[in-house]
Amino acid sequence: MTAVAERAPVQARRNGPLSRQNLVATIATGYVPIVLATLVVVLPLLWMILASFKGPGELLTQTPSVLPESFAPTNYTxxxxxxxxxxxxxxxxxxxxxxxxxxxxxxxxxxxxxxxxxxxxxxxxxxxxxxxxxxxxxxxxxxxxxxxxxxxxxxxxxxxxxxxxxxxxxxxxxxxxxxxxxxxxxxxxxxxxxxxxxxxxxxxxxxxxxxxxxxxxxxxxxxxxxxxxxxxxxxxxxxxxxxxxxxxxxxxxxxxxxxxxxxxxxxxxxxxxxxxxxxxxxxxxxxxxxxxxxx
Known part of the structure; x- marks a missing residue:
């Protein structure tokens, strides 16, 4: 009877909301798709904003960089x-x-x-x-x-x-x-x-x-x-x-x-x-x- 009572809290912890199984399932089915969907939407917009500050030499290059050399609004003017x-x-x-x-x-x-x-x-x-x-x-x-x-x-x-x-x-x-x-x-x-x-x-x-x-x-x-x-x-x-x-x-x-x-x-x-x-x-x-x- 005592062994059964001791195993019950252990089993509850294994199946609880903070258990490893639930955390892995939450991350795999929840956070990962949300992060991927956000990146798919945000990354093109971010690249477009950064590219609006780049000159032709920065855009047409074999070694592109993420950040522009200068954030001067030359393209906008x-x-x-x-x-x-x-x-x-x-x-x-x-x-x-x-x-x-x-x-x-x-x-x-x-x-x-x-x-x-x-x-x-x-x-x-x-x-x-x-x-x-x-x-x-x-x-x-x-x-x-x-x-x-x-x-x-x-x-x-x-x-x-x-x-x-x-x-x-x-x-x-x-x-x-x-x-x-x-x-x-x-x-x-x-x-x-x-x-x-x-x-x-x-x-x-x-x-x-x-x-x-x-x-x-x-x-x-x-x-x-x-x-x-x-x-x-x-x-x-x-x-x-x-x-x-x-x-x-x-x-x-x-x-x-x-x-x-x-x-x-x-x-x-x-x-x-x-x-x-x-x-x-x-x-x-x-x-x-x-x-x-x-x-």
Whole structure:
């Protein structure tokens, strides 16, 4: 009896949370994949930032070094001289703010209507919204170009913004979130005479702030990084956005001598969206999981 009692604590220590077996399993299945995934994402960004401070002789060499010889922003000043980054930054901010703002507003209104407004054909409309998620955006590139140019939207802000205002992902995510809201609260507000607009602005939106912030973040990142459509619809350098401006910068340089300038321009493009992503990242997990319980 005493031997059995002595073996029990030993067995508990072997199978406990700090046992060698559990520590090895935690490191192998948890920390190692996280570290590898982080390195895959971080190392290219780190190399790009370091390369933006290197000259052609440091980039085109058989014995490359990790750190640049000098952190002088020479590439940044030369890139700003060749391409009007101030104007391109203004264009990107304007297009992103207006486009993402309207996109989020339309997603909120559409999701609210699909959940709380009674009208015929609601399920068919939602099925069509889901169908848009399965269609690559490149498929609509030519029809949108013909339509926008026919309306005189080439080289205009509204021509860049208009084709991307709808968001099937945002509508779907917010609809799933709105379905989880307590029906008793909205029914009580309806009995008290609250209109749809008051129910939306005073009840639905405040409760669903994380999900709406997630949609806003995804929309901002998409609008800021959009490349193909602005490249097609814009030919005036003063109307280009930052991603398209990188093409303008690359075309202004010949050969591999301009790698440092292109890296500097790329850093200027990604830094603002990284700042926004960092500010909104705490909403992502809660926003994506709020609508995952009820269908």
């Amino acid at each position: 030369e890139a700003a001289e060749k391409v009007p980054f101030g104007r391109l930054f203004f264009n990107s901010v304007l297009v992103t703010a207006i486009g993402a703002g309207i996109k989020v507003a339309l997603a909120v209104l559409t999701a609210y209507a699909l959940v709380f407004v009674r009208f015929p054909g609601k399920k068919i409309i939602f099925a069509l919204v889901l169908a848009t998620l399965m269609v690559p955006p490149q498929v609509s590139l030519l029809p949108n170009y013909v339509l926008i140019t026919g309306l005189g939207g080439a080289d205009t802000y509204w021509g860049i913004i208009l084709p991307g205002l709808a968001t099937g992902f945002g509508t779907f995510l917010l609809r799933q979130q709105f379905l989880t809201l307590p029906a008793s609260i909205l029914e009580a507000a309806e009995i008290d005479g609250a209109s749809h607009w008051k129910r939306l602005t005073r009840i639905v939106v405040p409760i669903s702030t994380p999900a709406i912030a997630t949609v806003a973040l995804v929309s901002i990142v998409f609008e800021w990084n959009e490349y193909l459509w602005p490249l097609v619809i814009v030919s005036d350098p003063n109307m280009m956005t930052l991603p398209v401006g990188l093409t303008l910068l690359q075309n202004s340089e010949s050969g591999a001598d301009g790698y440092g300038l292109v890296m500097a321009g790329t850093v200027l493009v990604i830094v603002p969206v990284l700042v926004v992503f960092t500010a909104f990242q705490r909403y992502i997990v809660s926003g994506l999981t709020q609508g995952a319980v009820k269908d």
